[in-house]
Amino acid sequence: MEPIELRHRARRAYELGRARLGAKAAGAALLIAAAAVALGRPPELTALLCAALAALVAALAFRGGASARAVTAGLAAGSGAMLLPLVLMTAGCSMFGPASMRFCVPACVVAGGVVGAALALLAAREEHGAREFLLAGIAVAAVTASFGCTLGGAAGVVGMALGTVAAGAPVWLAARAHR
Amino acid sequence: MDRGARAALQREMCRLADGDRAAFEPVFAALWPVLRAFAARALPVPAEAEDAAQCALIKVFSRAAEFDASREALPWALGIAAYECRTLRKARSRRREELRAPPEPADERTSEDAAIERDLVAAAAEVMRGLSVLDQETLLAAGRGERESSSTFRKRLERALARFRKQWRARHGAD
Numbered sequence: 112m113e114p115i116e117l118r119h120r121a122r123r124a125y126e127l128g129r130a131r132l133g134a135k136a137a138g139a140a141l142l143i144a145a146a147a148v149a150l151g152r153p154p155e156l157t158a159l160l161c162a163a164l165a166a167l168v169a170a171l172a173f174r175g176g177a178s179a180r181a182v183t184a185g186l187a188a189g190s191g192a193m194l195l196p197l198v199l200m201t202a203g204c205s206m207f208g209p210a211s212m213r214f215c216v217p218a219c220v221v222a223g224g225v226v227g228a229a230l231a232l233l234a235a236r237e238e239h240g241a242r243e244f245l246l247a248g249i250a251v252a253a254v255t256a257s258f259g260c261t262l263g264g265a266a267g268v269v270g271m272a273l274g275t276v277a278a279g280a281p282v283w284l285a286a287r288a289h290r
Numbered sequence: 291m292d293r294g295a296r297a298a299l300q301r302e303m304c305r306l307a308d309g310d311r312a313a314f315e316p317v318f319a320a321l322w323p324v325l326r327a328f329a330a331r332a333l334p335v336p337a338e339a340e341d342a343a344q345c346a347l348i349k350v351f352s353r354a355a356e357f358d359a360s361r362e363a364l365p366w367a368l369g370i371a372a373y374e375c376r377t378l379r380k381a382r383s384r385r386r387e388e389l390r391a392p393p394e395p396a397d398e399r400t401s402e403d404a405a406i407e408r409d410l411v412a413a414a415a416e417v418m419r420g421l422s423v424l425d426q427e428t429l430l431a432a433g434r435g436e437r438e439s440s441s442t443f444r445k446r447l448e449r450a451l452a453r454f455r456k457q458w459r460a461r462h463g464a465d
Contacts, residue, residue, distance in 0.1 A: 114322075117344060121318060124352035129309065132355045175309010175355075 133169035136182050140165040140255075143190055147258035150197045157258060164254040171247050177240025178247035181230075185248040188229050189255025192222035192271060197259045219260040223271035226252045227279025235283060245283065249275060291324055296364050303363035306354045317354070322347060324364070325371045332375040335382075342378045346371035417457045425450035 144161035148154050168186065171178045196218040230252060234245035253272060260271045291299070299320045305313035322343075329343035330336065350367045357366065418426055428443070428450045437443065 117322075117347065118318060120348055121351040122314060124348045125306070125314060125354050128352045128355040173309075175311075179309050 129173050129175065132179075133171075133173035136168040136172040136186075137165035139186055140168050143186065143193070143255055144258065146190075147193060147197070150194075150259075151200075152197070152258060160254060160257055164251070167254060168251055171251070177237055177244040180237070181234075181244045181248035182251055184230060184233050184244075185251025186255055188226040188248070189252035192219075192226045192252065192256035193259035195219075195222040195259065217270070219256075219268070220270040220274040222256060222260070223274025224278035225274075226256060226271075227275035227277070228282045230275075231279040231283035245279075249279070291320075291364060295320065296362075300363045303354070303357055304359045307357035307359060309355070314351075318347075318351075321350060321367055325350075325367065328368055328371050329375055332372065333378060338378055338382065339375075342374045343371065346374040349374070413458075413462060417454060417461060420457050421450065421453055425453055429454060 140161060144157050144164070147157050168182050171182050173179075199218045227249070230245060230248040234241045234248065237244045253268075253275065256271050257268050260268050299317065302313040302316040302320065306317050325346050326340070326343040329339040329346065333339040333342055346367070349370050353370070357363070418429065421429070424446070428446050431437065432447050437447070
């Protein structure tokens with residue numbers, strides 16, 4: 112094999128390896144979506160959000176860098192935020208009946224706040240590409256959390272986003288200033 | 291590879307694992323000669339060594355995205371190359387064993403076999419001619435499979451065979 116051809120093959124193998132990494136991240140998104148459906152979320156809406164999440168995490172993981180490192184953190188943080196309103200709804204349904212829905216929006220705001228603070232702390236630790244990490248992490252966490260936060264409709268998602276920014280921004284600024 | 295080159299390879303490999311495509315060329319340039327030399331030492335046939343080195347290089351890049359930065363890059367790459375060399379060596383020894391396997395027995399008889407058979411038939415015919423007509427008929431009938439089930443025929447066949455052996459030994463000295 113000629114050295115140029117070998118170089119091309121090696122490059123292709125590397126890109127395929129990165130694509131495999133992206134596929135694994137997309138697989139994790141599928142698992143989270145399956146968990147959301149198992150917890151009672153509507154399959155159609157979940158499938159739509161899952162497709163968006165899988166494409167996002169696959170692209171970020173394939174691209175590499177800080178955004179790829181943010182995928183795992185974003186999925187983990189987003190899963191926690193997704194579970195909070197779902198757990199509250201499950202418990203609330205048995206405790207308070209249909210009125211339990213009123214807990215969902217505040218739960219989404221709280222979950223968003225926790226996600227924002229956690230991702231801001233992790234991003235501040237990044238030596239290179241902290242902003243990229245934060246943006247990618249928030250994007251992944253937001254889509255993941257929306258599996259659960261859509262319980263409260265658009266208000267739930269907006270509440271979560273507000274919570275993320277409100278809690279994340281000061282933590283981020285404080286962590287950067289500390290460094 | 292000296293310590294400085296190893297450290298540089300480690301640094302570039304970590305960048306490549308992180309998705310920095312700019313690290314591809316330095317890693318390629320550092321690893322290819324090392325893997326080639328390693329395979330040449332491990333495999334005696336140059337063409338096989340070249341194949342093993344190329345396969346190892348492709349695998350290293352295929353797994354580069356999963357490279358654990360806490361591990362050393364050079365031993366990791368050499369481990370992949372060693373595995374490739376071992377696989378090639380095993381494949382070669384398997385091929386050699388297949389080539390060494392005993393050939394299936396041939397159905398075709400050689401001309402030597404045919405000549406031996408002709409000589410034996412001629413010798414047996416000569417011995418038969420020295421026997422009585424009754425003995426000849428008995429032996430020929432037994433040879434054709436036309437054996438009678440009677441005890442008379444069996445005894446006659448035994449006696450004819452005994453006389454045939456005696457004549458054979460007298461002429462050729464063995465059974």
